Amino acid sequence: MEFTKMQGLGNDFVFLDRISSSAEDSAEDYPQLARKLCHRQFGIGGDGLIVVLPSKVADARMRIFNSDGSEPEMCGNGIRCFARYIYDQGLIISDPMLVETGAGILKLKLFIKEGQVQGVQVDMGEPILRADLIPVLGEGEPVIGQSIEVSGEKYLFTAVSMGNPHCIIFVEDFSSLDFERVGPAIEKHSLFPRKTNVEFIQINSPREITMKVWERGAGPTLACGTGACASVVASILNNRTERIVTVQLPGGDLFIEWGLDNHVYMTGPGNYVFKGNWLGL
Numbered sequence: 001m002e003f004t005k006m007q008g009l010g011n012d013f014v015f016l017d018r019i020s021s022s023a024e025d026s027a028e029d030y031p032q033l034a035r036k037l038c039h040r041q042f043g044i045g046g047d048g049l050i051v052v053l054p055s056k057v058a059d060a061r062m063r064i065f066n067s068d069g070s071e072p073e074m075c076g077n078g079i080r081c082f083a084r085y086i087y088d089q090g091l092i093i094s095d096p097m098l099v100e101t102g103a104g105i106l107k108l109k110l111f112i113k114e115g116q117v118q119g120v121q122v123d124m125g126e127p128i129l130r131a132d133l134i135p136v137l138g139e140g141e142p143v144i145g146q147s148i149e150v151s152g153e154k155y156l157f158t159a160v161s162m163g164n165p166h167c168i169i170f171v172e173d174f175s176s177l178d179f180e181r182v183g184p185a186i187e188k189h190s191l192f193p194r195k196t197n198v199e200f201i202q203i204n205s206p207r208e209i210t211m212k213v214w215e216r217g218a219g220p221t222l223a224c225g226t227g228a229c230a231s232v233v234a235s236i237l238n239n240r241t242e243r244i245v246t247v248q249l250p251g252g253d254l255f256i257e258w259g260l261d262n263h264v265y266m267t268g269p270g271n272y273v274f275k276g277n278w279l280g281l
């Protein structure tokens with residue numbers, strides 16, 4: 001089975017193209033396939049599996065599966081790779097490009113120089129701030145400065161959805177944070193009925209933050225696009241930054257703007273790693 005490996009700021013994905021190839025997978029295969037293909041030793045390795053599919057309502061459809069097999073609503077780093085892939089394969093050349101996702105139909109603009117895709121700007125749509133839609137068992141809209149207790153320690157968080165749930169916690173410095181313990185404890189905390197991605201944010205200036213992320217269904221990753229968007233929304237809601245912010249991630253920088261139109265715009269790269277053939281042995 002042919003696949004393409006891609007990455008966006010080190011958040012890496014195995015791509016299966018079900019527009020160009022006639023392979024017949026059934027929908028129930030994907031969670032199991034994601035677990036198998038994403039395994040770092042027994043498989044190809046990746047934070048997730050992305051399936052390229054035809055769409056009746058957009059130029060193409062993206063389905064994303066975390067490495068644990070769960071299917072989230074959206075993936076920010078993944079959709080930038082997706083846009084580059086379908087453009088380079090000549091599958092879609094419309095500008096802007098419309099992609100059907102679990103978080104709705106998103107509009108993407110490709111920055112092309114000498115025929116090469118240099119970067120992608122994604123209109124991520126409007127942030128979801130209502131507790132019941134995130135979902136989080138919390139009060140009010142937005143959910144700001146709510147406390148959560150994990151292993152005897154209390155943290156204040158802000159909850160934002162970009163189609164998928166995010167729990168954002170501001171930290172003074174990362175050295176005092178037990179990331180590997182607190183991350184998974186919050187991911188699976190009962191306050192989040194569908195679990196949650198967890199972002200720890202350090203404010204460097206009104207236009208720059210540093211983010212560490214523990215992803216729902218994937219664990220620690222080098223970058224999270226939806227998480228970077230949610231973190232900028234949370235920073236603005238808490239009056240910590242302006243509306244245009246550079247998000248420094250372990251894998252590189254993302255450029256985020258929460259526009260006055262209430263849409264969040266994310267700009268960043270999408271890159272190839274290799275193509276291959278899964279032998280499944």
Ligand SMILES: N[C@H](CCC[C@H](N)C(=O)O)C(=O)O
Pocket residue numbers: 011066072073074075076077078164165197215216217218223224225226227
């Ligand atoms: N783990 C996430 C999905 C992948 C999101 C992330 N890789 C991104 O770039 O947005 C979730 O379960 O909501």
